[in-house]
Amino acid sequence: MTQEKIWTAALIVIGDEILSGRTQDKNIAQIASWLNVQGIRLAEVRVVADDMALIAEAVNILRARNDYLFTTGGIGPTHDDITVDAVAAALGVEVVIHPTARAILEKYYETRGGLNEGRLRMARVPQGAELIENRMSGAPGIRIENMFLMAGVPHITAGMLDALTGTLEGGAPLLSVTLGAWAPESEIAGVLRDAEKAHESCVIGSYPFFRNGTVGANFVVRSTEPHDLETCRVALKAGLEAAGYEVTDGGI
Amino acid sequence: MTQEKIWTAALIVIGDEILSGRTQDKNIAQIASWLNVQGIRLAEVRVVADDMALIAEAVNILRARNDYLFTTGGIGPTHDDITVDAVAAALGVEVVIHPTARAILEKYYETRGGLNEGRLRMARVPQGAELIENRMSGAPGIRIENMFLMAGVPHITAGMLDALTGTLEGGAPLLSVTLGAWAPESEIAGVLRDAEKAHESCVIGSYPFFRNGTVGANFVVRSTEPHDLETCRVALKAGLEAAGYEVTDGGI
CATH class of the missing domain: 3.40.980.10 (MoaB/Mog-like domain)
Known part of the structure; x- marks a missing residue:
């Protein structure tokens, strides 16, 4: 490789x-x-x-x-x-x-x-x-x-x-996929860390917000590897659901 | 001094x-x-x-x-x-x-x-x-x-x-005053430079914009010296007017 x-x-x-x-x-x-x-x-x-x-x-x-x-x-x-x-x-x-x-x-x-x-x-x-x-x-x-x-x-x-546009030499574009949940970031920090650790080519960003009196966060998985991105997304979604949160594809 | x-x-x-x-x-x-x-x-x-x-x-x-x-x-x-x-x-x-x-x-x-x-x-x-x-x-x-x-x-x-707020030691606050004119920045660059040169404690920023099909700019004079700020403002205003532009106090 x-x-x-x-x-x-x-x-x-x-x-x-x-x-x-x-x-x-x-x-x-x-x-x-x-x-x-x-x-x-x-x-x-x-x-x-x-x-x-x-x-x-x-x-x-x-x-x-x-x-x-x-x-x-x-x-x-x-x-x-x-x-x-x-x-x-x-x-x-x-x-x-x-x-x-x-x-x-x-x-x-x-x-x-x-x-x-x-x-x-x-x-x-x-x-x-x-x-x-x-x-x-x-x-x-x-x-x-x-x-x-x-x-x-x-x-x-x-x-x-x-x-x-298109005139500079570059590498594989950085791909991203977003999941959202009405979860306090501080409740699911472990889920994020585990998903990132298990998928070496991926980084997961966590973007908390406060809307209508409730806290939530969007989680952006980034990778240049389409396959890794998808397996990381699936693992993160499963982890968030296992922690008791409904997950919105594409973010909230 | x-x-x-x-x-x-x-x-x-x-x-x-x-x-x-x-x-x-x-x-x-x-x-x-x-x-x-x-x-x-x-x-x-x-x-x-x-x-x-x-x-x-x-x-x-x-x-x-x-x-x-x-x-x-x-x-x-x-x-x-x-x-x-x-x-x-x-x-x-x-x-x-x-x-x-x-x-x-x-x-x-x-x-x-x-x-x-x-x-x-x-x-x-x-x-x-x-x-x-x-x-x-x-x-x-x-x-x-x-x-x-x-x-x-x-x-x-x-x-x-x-x-x-108020807990950090600092110097004199930076004061500023704004003038605006419907002037292309490139027409009055000399006016700005001359006004700044003549007032050592002042810096003049020029912030062009394009609105309703016309170009204009706001000019912000900054200084920690209230007196210099005022004389620089007056000189800049006079210079812009001498160049044929109407000047709006406070900016456009």
């Missing part, structure tokens, strides 16, 4: 607006879900301030220990958009104007007041970079080595992810 | 459910906003998997370079709740049952089926820890050295933060 390679990615969320609490991040969940479909596991996320040294530090650590590194934020037209500079510094390369990016922006802003200094910033890339298509708002994302520099605004990020 | 100390905190969000994309994190924004009111700046966030070594690594780095370290998640009753073990390992101390936590849980579960092995896990703390009151669901949070181990479920986290 061969051990399949597990493909991993890290994400750096760049921006004072997340750390100040002003903006609720939506890109972590969006990128995590997208990566699952590509057969890549999101292994770690860091949220860092708009600070060259901190971004460069995170870039160099995370790109070395993962197959891919994504960043969101900091590639817009304003003075606090420094992701390109930080990544170039981390790689030890120059920042250059990408001619295709410049042409895209010239065309996009032709009917929107023309290119100015701020807008031209969005054509800047670390030397050697390729572009990621932005179907929403002109300014492209940036691909260099194993890194993908994406917009911070979630619907623009979504468009860039869409453009990348 | 003396330079005031800037108090900082880091946050570790622990949990495969965030990295899998299943759950959208709400604690980053919640804790960031709460910290602002305490006069403490959220400096960095990491989201890490339910993995002892990865949690311990992040704990040791972040607690050393910040005044405070918060964690959310992984203090529940199930087998994948390993935050206490990871923090104890990072500190090089034993995991012990905290007698007060045990008493709290015994009382809480008296009418809910009694204490069992899973529930008793929630009385485990790194040796030397104090408890953080949980007004929502029994199991307390944990305070040890400069660390605060909190629940992952956002409304329980909120209750624990409430119990901590």
